[in-house]
Amino acid sequence: MSLESVPPKYAQLVTELQRRIEAGQYPPGSTMPSEHQLIDEFGVSRPTVVAALRVLRDQGWIDSQQGKGRFVRGRPALASLESARAGQVRLAGSEAAVSGEVLQAGVVETPNRIGSLLGLAVPGRAFLRQRLLTLDDAPSELLSLWVPLELAEGTDLTSAAPLKQGVRQHLEARKGVGFDHVIEHIVARMPTAKEAEALSMRADIPVLVVYATARDASGRPLLVVDSVMPADMHELEDAYPLA
Structure with missing residues (x-):
């Protein structure tokens, strides 16, 4: 599945990863796919993947642990209340x-x-x-x-x-x-x-x-x-x- 041609690329990737977390494909506590795995699967650049993962971390969907990787937290409690500024x-x-x-x-x-x-x-x-x-x-x-x-x-x-x-x-x-x-x-x-x-x-x-x-x-x-x-x-x- 390639999202490379759909702008903005990182936002489309964020949406897909959120969908997978909510669907249980990436259950809470599991390790997120690596940057290289996401690059290969979605056919996007590393900056696109890094930006998407940063958004997920900032919104509370995932955690980053130095030297251990990124882990799924699940849907944030405030996700349904968040609105665009x-x-x-x-x-x-x-x-x-x-x-x-x-x-x-x-x-x-x-x-x-x-x-x-x-x-x-x-x-x-x-x-x-x-x-x-x-x-x-x-x-x-x-x-x-x-x-x-x-x-x-x-x-x-x-x-x-x-x-x-x-x-x-x-x-x-x-x-x-x-x-x-x-x-x-x-x-x-x-x-x-x-x-x-x-x-x-x-x-x-x-x-x-x-x-x-x-x-x-x-x-x-x-x-x-x-x-x-x-x-x-x-x-x-x-x-x-x-x-």
Whole structure:
């Protein structure tokens, strides 16, 4: 069985290994197949296997013991409660799957916080793709995608039409970059006048703002997703294990 042609490769491998653990093919306490065995069976590269095993370890499906190998723990107790983070959803999801319109797409001067997250000089300039998302025909979220100029060049981010791919998949295909992790900051504040107008909300209602900075394996910032949401319409939930 080869997963090499199905992107992203490591995510497909994670799904298959989770399926085998849940089905009892890899029972709790058993030794996981070695990296070489997984490479040979699935026809993928070593980095793909290493990434998949790291995800399984971080999520609690397996344990790693130095000099002994990797052992199956089983399905994590919180697996059914875990949900994708806000930044993860915005990077992976197709724009066409979410109702909304593109408000602007072009080069702008970055606010200080965005410039700092992107590692730009102050004042800095970046490409901004901003969309107003709707729920039941009412404004629900102001979503801004901030991309360094060199990464935005030669992409479809300037289009007024919804992207059929997720932003991550689009930039990986067009620019050859590799997304490794996301750092999120959540802020509660009062909306600006422009935000209140765009979201058709009262200026005395706070907003929740999620700043999600996507980085490559070296830590270089690739883009920032900035989500502004009326606090009376949204609730943020997370689930995590206790050590």
